[in-house]
Amino acid sequence: MASAATGTHHRDTTGGSRVTAALNEPSADRSSAATAPGKAEQAILLAAASCFAERGFAATSVDEVARRMGYTKGRVYHYFRSKGELFVAAASYGLDRLCDEVEPQAKRAGGACERLNWMARAHVLTQIRDLPYHRVMLQGVTMVVRGATTPEERTLLTNFLERQRAYEGIFREVLSVGMVSGDVRPGNLSIIVKTLLLSLNGSCFWFAERENQGPEELGELADQIVSQALFGICEAKS
Amino acid sequence: MASAATGTHHRDTTGGSRVTAALNEPSADRSSAATAPGKAEQAILLAAASCFAERGFAATSVDEVARRMGYTKGRVYHYFRSKGELFVAAASYGLDRLCDEVEPQAKRAGGACERLNWMARAHVLTQIRDLPYHRVMLQGVTMVVRGATTPEERTLLTNFLERQRAYEGIFREVLSVGMVSGDVRPGNLSIIVKTLLLSLNGSCFWFAERENQGPEELGELADQIVSQALFGICEAKS
DNA sequence: TTGACATCATACTCGGGCGTATGCAACGAC
DNA sequence: GTCGTTGCATACGCCCGAGTATGATGTCAA
Numbered sequence: 001m002a003s004a005a006t007g008t009h010h011r012d013t014t015g016g017s018r019v020t021a022a023l024n025e026p027s028a029d030r031s032s033a034a035t036a037p038g039k040a041e042q043a044i045l046l047a048a049a050s051c052f053a054e055r056g057f058a059a060t061s062v063d064e065v066a067r068r069m070g071y072t073k074g075r076v077y078h079y080f081r082s083k084g085e086l087f088v089a090a091a092s093y094g095l096d097r098l099c100d101e102v103e104p105q106a107k108r109a110g111g112a113c114e115r116l117n118w119m120a121r122a123h124v125l126t127q128i129r130d131l132p133y134h135r136v137m138l139q140g141v142t143m144v145v146r147g148a149t150t151p152e153e154r155t156l157l158t159n160f161l162e163r164q165r166a167y168e169g170i171f172r173e174v175l176s177v178g179m180v181s182g183d184v185r186p187g188n189l190s191i192i193v194k195t196l197l198l199s200l201n202g203s204c205f206w207f208a209e210r211e212n213q214g215p216e217e218l219g220e221l222a223d224q225i226v227s228q229a230l231f232g233i234c235e236a237k238s
Numbered sequence: 239m240a241s242a243a244t245g246t247h248h249r250d251t252t253g254g255s256r257v258t259a260a261l262n263e264p265s266a267d268r269s270s271a272a273t274a275p276g277k278a279e280q281a282i283l284l285a286a287a288s289c290f291a292e293r294g295f296a297a298t299s300v301d302e303v304a305r306r307m308g309y310t311k312g313r314v315y316h317y318f319r320s321k322g323e324l325f326v327a328a329a330s331y332g333l334d335r336l337c338d339e340v341e342p343q344a345k346r347a348g349g350a351c352e353r354l355n356w357m358a359r360a361h362v363l364t365q366i367r368d369l370p371y372h373r374v375m376l377q378g379v380t381m382v383v384r385g386a387t388t389p390e391e392r393t394l395l396t397n398f399l400e401r402q403r404a405y406e407g408i409f410r411e412v413l414s415v416g417m418v419s420g421d422v423r424p425g426n427l428s429i430i431v432k433t434l435l436l437s438l439n440g441s442c443f444w445f446a447e448r449e450n451q452g453p454e455e456l457g458e459l460a461d462q463i464v465s466q467a468l469f470g471i472c473e474a475k476s
Numbered sequence: 477t478t479g480a481c482a483t484c485a486t487a488c489t490c491g492g493g494c495g496t497a498t499g500c501a502a503c504g505a506c
Numbered sequence: 507g508t509c510g511t512t513g514c515a516t517a518c519g520c521c522c523g524a525g526t527a528t529g530a531t532g533t534c535a536a
Contacts, residue, residue, distance in 0.1 A: 040513090054385045059296035061493055073494090074515055083494070145446060147292045185469070188462050194444045195437050195466045206432045208383060224426050228433045231423070232470030278483090299523055311524090312485055321524070481533085488527075497518075505509085 041079050043069055046132070048076075049090040053135035057087055057143070088156050091140040094133030095163055101126045106170050112178025113234035119171065120230055123200050124222040128207070135204050137164070168193060175233070184233055192233065199229035279317050281307055284370070286314075287328040291373035295325055295381070322394050329378040330398050332371030337405055339364045344408050350416025351472035357409065358468055361438050362460040366445070373442050375402070406431060413471070422471055430471065437467035 047068040051060040062083050066073045080086040105118035127134045144154070144161050172193045178184030184192075202225055213221075285306040289298040300321050304314045318324040343356035365372045382392065382399050410431045416422030422430075440463055451459075 056294060056296055056381075058294055062495090063493070072515055074496095075513080077495070078512090078514065081495095142443065143294075145444060187466060191440075191459075191462050191466060195440055195463065198440050198443060199433050199437055202429075202433055202436050205380065205436060206383060221429075224429050225433065228425060228429055228470060230470075232466060232468075300525085301523075310485055313483080315525070316482090316484065319525095478536090480535085483530105483532080485530075486528085489525090491522105491524090493522090494520090495518105496520105497516100499514105499516075501512105501514085503510105503512080505511100506507105 038079075040075070044071070044076055044079055044086070045090055045093055047071075048086045049093070049132035049136050052087060052090060052139065053132040057083075057139060062086070084153050084156050087136065088140065088160050090133055091137040092160050092163075094130060094137040095160065095167060097126050097130055097133065098123060098137075099163075099167060102167075103170065106174055112174055112181060112183045113230075115174050116171075116178065116184075116230060116234060117226065119174065120196075120200055120226045121222060124203065124225050125219070127201065128203050128218055128222060131204065131207065131209075134201075138201060138204050140164075168197060171197060178234075196229055196233060200225065202229075276317070278313070282309070282314055282317055282324070283328055283331055285309075286324045287331070287370035287374050290325060290328060290377065291370040295321075295377060300324070322391050325374065326378065326394050326398050328371055329375040330401075332368060332375040333398065333401055333405060335364050335368055335371065336361060336375075337401075340405075341408060344412055350412055350419060350421040351468075353412050354409075354416065354422075354468060354472060355464065357412065358434075358438055358464040359460060362441065362463050363457070365439065366441050366456055366460060369442065369445065369447075372439075376439060376442050378402075406435060409435060416472070434467055434471060438463065440467075 044065070048060075048065045051065050051068060054060075055064075060083075062076055063073050065086070066076050076086070080089065101122040102119050105122050106115055108115060108118060110118075140157060140160060141164055144157055172189065175184055175192060175196070176189060179186055179189065203221075282303070286298075286303045289303050289306060292298075293302075298321075300314055301311050303324070304311045314324070318327065339360040340357050343360050344353055346353060346356060348356075378395060378398060379402055382395055410427065413422055413430060413434070414427060417424055417427065441459075
């Protein structure tokens, strides 16, 4: 199986989870990490994410992704089997970043609302830091919620979608705990989760890159988004 | 001007606002309204909205829109100049529906939070009723916030975008009034508006059509969305 | 009856884009 | 040195889709 695996390497994304984990060579030491995860892959992934985020999946051509960094299409196809694989790679990368940052916050000791605050803040900050990847990620989710064109694309996205649901599950879990303990305002859990996540993802929708935004202002922006999104859920806390 | 106006009629959307208004024949009486606004246009618009909502603008072909109702491409191009025009027509239609329902609520006598509740409820109900149009509408907004492909498409969308901003302005206005009167929790007005609208638009993102949903359940769903979205803004009221 | 117009269907052009095949340079292995 | 392998660039094949051109049918007026 594994579809021939003809050419060079072409990691197959459909099987393993975490794309970024697969990017690490087995013997690579974490320290240097300069060229370890494949510099070319990283660059292509970023360019792809930017294009997909701007124009959307269908409107983006592989040539465009390549041209964005002076590469050519051949170079892209040397590292990625298809446009769809490139897309899920970018989406998965964003999801991995979110899990890396948010999961630890969910596991810290503390009340439900405290943990929700930590998680939400980590979520928003991570998202703003690498906006293109996360825009692609949301695009992927939306594509499946609707009718994701071809069944092969659905196949590519299933694994990603599973992990994305698991990520939502983290929030759902903490919210659920908070509701039984009385920290969280009662209500329809599903709707609360969806609304909360949507609000936290706000920057992916209406955030327009301005030049004059240091990390200072971005942190403040994140704070405002978080407090706005959480106030309707945890009445206490500011 | 008016770009030649060669063929049959081809209302030019780029100039006038309200597409739906243009659909009404000048001498048409509001009563019947069966075939008045052009039955064919209405049907095409609905099919187009459904396709665009599912696959997105770029991934939708005009043939597909036509095939969706047994028409052919020629018939579509007889009523709409281009795919882009079809898109903005669908988006504008959704926007018109929102304005029709929400604007009156904003003008009713009452406190800021009361009016916000009415507006929000009208917004959500209208949106759920004609979901495809509103999904297209949001898609149009997102296309412009990012880099809307061709400059000609930007031209088509400018007028629509203007009216969309005006619609947001209604909420912004009421929120602003509420903030100075103390009814609305203080904060960054822009972020509050964006977050509120995003939450209210939630159904456009995560709503999956289930069979067993009567108007009864939909109304309840709307209520939950509204209360969830507004609770962080108007602390009082349920 | 005829001509003008509206309302479509069919057939075509043509550009763009995905994927592939092939060529070509560098580079270590032996 | 030569041979296989990696890391690309270039040049296609091929299909799909937007828009157009043309023709067929119906309808209404004169």
